[in-house]
Amino acid sequence: MNLYSIGKAVCRTYLSSIYKVKVIGKExxxxxxxxxxxxxHIHLLDPPLLGSFIDRPINYMAKAELFEAPILKWIIPKLHAxxxxxGMSDKQALRQxxxxxxxxxxxxxxxxxxxSETGKLQKGLAGVGFFALKADAEVVPSAIIGPYKPFGTIKVVYGKPLNFAKLREEKISSEDATTHIMEAIGKLIDEHRIK
Structure with a gap:
């Protein structure tokens, strides 16, 4: 068992013991x-929450400063980050x-x-649109719906893949692609809001 699998199991156990986690749309x-x-993105625990309850490992971008800390620079790459x-165009990160x-x-x-300090959905950055347009990959919107209150309910919703084949053919901009993704995330938040 590798470090990612161990970390995933520990995070899943921890999150399930503190919150009532409802996972929707894993399929x-x-x-x-x-x-x-x-x-x-509403909380520091979003990355482990998003990845702990699905079968496939998730690779994340993480701020470069974390890789300069003595212990973290060894651990973080093993956690697929x-x-x-x-704040700048990082070509190496885009290529990775x-x-x-x-x-x-x-x-x-x-x-x-x-x-998001308010919990409300903010404007997305163009980088995500770049990936959506340049990579021949499925684009899956997801939503984390809180708040993170001990023993309260948190929903993790994985939406249906967006049809980006047509958008790629239309040669839309990265900004427009990002807007399309953010609208899909916003719909998931509205549809699954905790009442």
Whole structure:
């Protein structure tokens, strides 16, 4: 058993003991294709929550500063994360993301680029649209619906893959592609809102 599998099992146990986690739409994640998994971002625990309850491992971009810390720089790559320099065009990170998708793995992205302080969906960054258009991968919108209150309900919703084949043919911009993805995430949040 590798470090990712161990971490996933520990996170799943921890999250399930603190919150009532409801997982919806796991079947919407293709089993053997490249997947761009796009989610809103409301809490530090979003990455492990998104990955702990599905079968396939998720590769994440993580801020480059984390890879400079003594212990983290050894652990983080083993948890399928790779560095990205935020606030600039990081070509190496873009190439790594495309490589992951080409190898038919799952790339997890939070299009907002940072956590939402209000919990409301923010505007997405164009980078996610770049991946959606350039990679021949399934684009799966997802939503994390909280709040993270001890023993409260948290929903993780995996939506149906978006049809990006037609959008690629239309040669839409990365910004428009991102808007399309953010609208799909917003619909999932509205449809599954905790009442």
């Amino acid at each position: 919407n994640i293709p089993k053997d294709e490249g997947v761009l998994l796009c989610s809103n 790779f560095p990205v320099r935020r 993301g495309l490589k992951i998708l080409k190898e038919k793995q799952v790339l997890g992205i939070f299009p907002e680029g940072t956590r």
